[in-house]
Amino acid sequence: MIRFDSVTKIYKTDGYRRTILDRSSFTLKPGVSYGVLGINGAGKSTTMRLMSGSELPTRGRVIRTTRVSWPLGFAGGFHPMMTGRENVIFVARIHGEDPRKILAFVEEFSELGDYMNVPIRNYSSGMGSRLAFGMSMAIPFDCYLVDEITGVGDARFQMRCEEVWSKRRANADIVMCSHSMETIKSYASQGIVLANGRAVIYPDINDAIEVYQRLNQ
Known part of the structure; x- marks a missing residue:
């Protein structure tokens, strides 16, 4: 389980405050893989880093009761x-x-x-x-975080990557960001849509994609 408990994340640059998450609370359940969706700048990568623990929230808590990876690669x-x-x-x-x-x-x-x-x-x-x-x-890990799958190395090395990645994900949950909706659907059954500092979980990934596409128009 990964739980965000009233999480706020703010970046401060040259006196400018940018709020990524604003008192956001949600729970990712074990045994479920999620796609993280949002328009550019909505905070997808930041949310993934918060899940992994590689960044800390400005306020609130991120609680992990399972072994969570850092974002893949x-x-x-x-x-x-x-x-x-x-x-x-x-x-x-x-x-x-x-x-x-x-x-x-x-x-x-x-x-x-x-x-x-x-x-x-x-x-x-x-x-x-x-x-x-x-x-x-x-x-x-019990849960792998994937912030956009990209090719690493030549074709032979990429085949080796896919082989070992297939073995790992067979026994683990996935939380994924991707610009490809087909990739999201192939990995995730539920979706998280980020917008205006909030995160909403949709039990059907297709509903999450539909909301994301409306936001992206």
């Missing part, structure tokens, strides 16, 4: 001065996993070779994505 939690190897070991320990087991998986999956011993700041965007996706797949 999200590299924002890596320290740029640390090597790929050091980052993997650090994240594994945070999540209570065996660092040696996780490191072996990421090394084999990412195919970064000696670059695992190089600071993240020296990685190309593609290398960073390989490491981040490998780390995302190395730890089995």
